[in-house]
Amino acid sequence: MAQAAREKENYSAACRAFTKTRAGLDQPWLTALRERAAESFQGLSFPTTRDEEWKYTNVAPLLEKQFRQLFDLDLSGVQAKRLESVTFPEARESRLVFVNGIYAAELSNTSGLPDGVQVANLSQFASGSDQFPEAALGSLADHENDTFTALNTALIGDGAVVRIPRGRAIEQPIHLLFLTAATEQIVAYPRVLIVAEEGSMATVVESYASLQNESCFNNAVTEVIVNPGASLDHYRLQQESERAFHIGTTRVRQEQGSRYRSLAISLGAEISRHTLNVEHRAEQIETIIDGLYIVTGSQHVDNHTSIDHAHPHCQSSQLYKGILDGRARAVFNGKVFVREGALLTDARQLNKNLLLSGTATVDTKPQLEILADDVKCSHGATVGQxxxxxxxxxxxxxxxxxxxxxxxxxxxxxxxxxxxxxxxxxxxxxxxxxxxxxxxxxxx
Amino acid sequence: MSSSIEALANREYKYGFVTEIESETIPRGLNEDIVRLISAKKNEPEWLLEWRLKAFRHWQKMVEPEWANVNYPKIDYQDIIYYSAPKPKEKKKSLDEVDPELLDTFEKLGIPLHEQKMLANVAVDAIFDSVSVATTFKEKLAKEGVIFCSFSEAVHEYPELIKKYLGSVVPYTDNYFAALNSAVFSDGSFCFIPKGVRSPMELSSYFRINNSESGQFERTLIVAEEKSYVSYLEGCTAPKFDKNQLHAAVVELVALDDAEIKYSTVQNWYAGDEEGRGGIYNFVTKRGKCAGINSKISWTQVETGSAITWKYPSCILLGDNSIGEFYSVALTNHMQQADTGTKMIHVGKNTRSRIISKGISAGRSNNSYRGLVKINPKADNSRNYSQCDSLLIGTKCGANTFPYIEVANNTSRIEHEASTSKISEEQIFYFNQRGISTEDAVNMIINGFCKEVFRELPMEFAVEATRLLGLKLEGSVG
Structure with a gap:
């Protein structure tokens, strides 16, 4: 217990120091959001395996380590050649790059995007006159009950903001790249906000990579709002070093007739966790969330998904596949809620695991909670060779x-x-x- | 359609009567003195009292679990009578000496205790409130070497067996309700099948709660020695009271090499009324240990009663090549809540398990399947297949599935499937078109839905179960 208190104090101290350094730099709304989150972080504790949501993932090895948050951009660790390996030509002129959590303008380029599409770092909004993120940022990510989200929100420095204007279909994929390249153990709090306005269409690739082999910690939070009739493809690639720690949370809100497709790929990190929650706010919504994890050695990967079907005539499908080798461990927990009145819901979910070694373990828990009768729901899970x-x-x-x-x-x-x-x-x-x-x- | 479906399910609970019988009860409440008193009432040896006290002390340190998907007001454990027994006349040698009132009661329940009247070849141990009132066919069984008697009798007659196996599958430290049961259990059935014996008849326990203030805490222990076989049935009913009553039982099964135990339950405790007043809280720990190689334990349950059902009949597959099976139909109506399922723990090599769970929810009820399949690192080539289907009748009920799958061996193969559906208009139409009324159609569809489970039940039980489902759903279909 004393240990846990000490670990928390480290982060609390970081929150206090951070608030001080950022004082006066940001708009009052951002400062206020940070303070609220810091306050709720005080009241929360880091999850243990006694918490049902973290039953199979022990974050103690992560909390034992001391990480430092960087505030100045340092590109010395970023060689052009390595950068090439984690970027792709389709998004050469539509990408934002963050290094160790800090926006790297030199590496970013959004010149290829059509007018009206906003793809920029949060600081530009936070100090400028366009206050559009004010209403959206923090509106989905639950910093009141989730410890890691609270910590991320309390320490929001910079982040990526994407807004696709009404009725526009953007051809170029938008790439948000979060790199870690440092010679010490660092922590970063990447933050992403994606808003697809009514009837728009776009593809966003959110990727995490490390250019060094040093242990680091990424605590990322992404909020996605898909407005009526909009369609968004969201790829999330996590290919950090096998000594990294990655805790990611994605919260999605879908409106009438929208479509959201996500593919979350986890290849790296010593301990990696991705929580993906999709909330339906109206009818005729389509949600496709897929995932792939490949882990070897002593890697640990955890995927928690939940889809909240609150309205009739919505569809969702999920396919998560995993390949495990060595002493690796994978956790999958997929929840599908069908609320009262969400009739004609069609929800499918499947988790398949392939074990290549005799020492790998899988803990999977597909979960259905259904409160309406005229629905079609199914789930399945397999583990084998x-x-x-x-x-x-x-x-x-x-x-x-x-x-x-x-x-x-x-x-x-x-x-x-x-x-x-x-x-x-x-x-x-x-x-x-x-x-x-x-x-x-x-x-x- | 659904309005007529709903019109059909509201038949009176026919086992809801109370038997006016003089009974001997102890003061309500729970403390060490009560535990001692229960033990003294039963003339128990010192070692058993010690065991009860250890369990009680452990229970006091435990917290009531809250993880199940059920809601109920907090139970006041000091407001329960932990022992209630029909007033003893003399010690009974034969059924003729059993209180006629009691015989009447069991007669009404359809459990004939008079051997001569019995058509079915089933030996029955009848348990009324806290104690066993009669066990039939004892002599015939004894000839084969099968021991089948009440638990208290076994404590006196076969202390070595009880000492050896009591708590060997469900230790008193296992969980909150198992600890409580270990401290205050009143009676139950004991059954021992010696080496190489196939029990000549089905064995059966019938549990009846009569007293409105008492809880029922019985223990069943079944030991099947090498190459033996037994099929065991369990039935339960209780009168209608506005108060909730607690039933916290423990069932332990042990199967040695090549032995097979088949355990079937038709649970029809009083479920409370439409508004959810009254009914039994059925918090039961049931577990079987396939201790020997090639052993097999099969659980079949039809859960239709109880305000709240919270039980997970499980198998620990220790012996190589052992088999665990779980077949379940859980039906909830009105305000009933059920959180039930199984655990299959694969430890030995080439172990196999099969889970078939059918949940039917109607009214405003809530039905959850919760199961664990765990493959230990050394359980090479083990195999599991799970199928959990839910059927929803009406828009106000809920069906949930919480399967936990933990695999640490790559030569094993695990498959889990679950689906949720309702009875479709097309299906009903198809029946109607052929001149079958909607009510009959729904009954037939539900029976078809449950068929995989029903065919595992012994004949008499299968008939009973089919009828029971029909009665339970009467009025909820239309």
Missing amino acids: LEEEEIFYLASRGISSERARALLTFGFAGELIERIGIRSVREGLDRTVLDKLHQSLEVE
Whole structure:
């Protein structure tokens, strides 16, 4: 207990120091939001495995470590070549880059975006005359009850704000890249706000990568508002170093007739957690949330999703797939709520896991809570290894069993990767996944 | 359609009568003296009293769990009578000496205790409030070496067996209600099948709560030795009272090498009225241990009663090649709440488990399936298949599924499926078109929905269960 109190005090002290340094720099509304969050952080404690939501993920190893938050931009760790490997040409002129949580104007470029599309860092809004984020920021992310969200909100420094104007379809994917590149153990609090106005359409790629192998901690919060008739594709790629810690929270609000599609890919980090909550505010909504996690060694990955069907005539589908090797551990918890009156809801959910080693573990909990009768809901979960018959099928065609295994495993992941609409992201992921699997499967 | 569906389910609970019988009760409340008093009433040996006291002291340190998806006002454990027994006449040798009032009661419930009148080949242990009043077919069973008697009798006659197995599957430290039961359990059934014996008949316990102020805390212990087989049935009813009553039982099963235990329950405790007044809180710990290789434990339950049901009949698959099965139909109507499911803990190699759960919710009830499938690192080649289907009747009820799947072995294979649906207009139309009334159609659809579970029940029970579902839903379909 004393230990927990000490850990919390470290972060509390950071909150106080931060408030002081930022005093006078920001609009009063942002300062007030920060203070409210800092206050609720005081009243909260870090989750333990006794909390149902964190039953299988122990954050103690993360809390034991001391991380430092940086305030000055330092690009010395960012080599052009490495940067190339984590960016993609389609978004060369529509990207924002943050290094160690700080906006890097030199690396960002939004010149390719059509007029009216707002893609900028939060500071520009926070000190300027356009106060549009004021109403939206913090409106979804629950800093009153969620400790990590409270901490992120209390320490909002900079972040990415995306607004797609009414009725516009943006062709270029918008890339928000959060890099860690430091020679010490640092912590960053990335914050993203995406608002798709009525009838608009866009694709946003939110990615997290590290350019060094130092342990670091990213506590990210993303808020997404999909207004009536809007359609948003949201890819979230987490490919940090295997010594990183990543706690991410995404909260989505969908309005009448909107469509939201998300694909969350987790490849990196020692402990990685992504909580994705989607809330339906009206009828005729479509939600597709997919996920892929590939973990090896002693990695731990945790995906918590929840979809709140509160209105009739909405659809949701979820497919989360995982490949595990070594002593890796994966957790999946998918909740589907169908509230009273949410008739004609169609909700499907599936979690499939492939265990490559005898020491990997999976804890999965697909969960349905249904309070309406005229609905179609189903969920499923499987855990197993590759089918011997499939390997035999390939072997009978002259493919060695190692290669057959690699092919089948790659195909297992491929089902999700091929759903990505951006060619070079898809190809890049194919390569990354192959690399990662090759280490596991020991083939050329 | 749904208005006529709803019109159908509101038939009176036919087991709701009270038997006027003189009973001996102890003061309400719970403390060490009460535990001692219960133990003294039953002439228990010192070691059992010690065990009860240990359990009681442990219970005092525990907190009532709150994680289940059920809501109820806090139970005042000091306002319960922990022991109530029909006033003893002399010690009974044969059924002729059993109080005729009691025999009448069981007759009304459809449990004939008179052996000569029995058509069904079932041995019954009847438990009235806190004590066992009669066990039938004892001699016939004894010939085969099968021991089937009340728990208190077993404590005196077979202390070694009780000492060896009591608490071996559900220790008194297991959970809040198991600890409470261990401290105050009054009676129950004990059943022992020796090596190589197939029990010549179905064994059965019938539980009846009669006193409005008492709780019922019974314990069942079944031990199946090597290569033996037993099929055990359990039935329960209670009178209608406006007060909620607590039923916290413990059932322990032990199956040694090649043994098989089949445990079936038709639970029809009083469920409370339409507004949710009264009814039984059924907080039960049931667990089986497949201790030997090739052993098998199969749970089948039809849960239709109780205001709140909170139970997870589980299997610990210790022995290699052992099998655990769980077949369940849980029906809730009006204000009933059920949070039920199973745990399958795979420890041995090549262990297999199968879970089939069918939940039906109607009225304003809430029905949850909660289950755990855990594959330990050494449980090579184990296999689990789970299927949880829910059927909703009406727009005010709820159906939830909370499956926990924990896998730490890559040679094992786990599949879980769940679906939720309602009876569609098309299905009803199809029946109507062929001249079958909506009510019959719904009954048939529901029976079809539950068929996989019903076919696991012994014949008499299957008939009873089918009828029970029909009665329960009467008026909720139309």
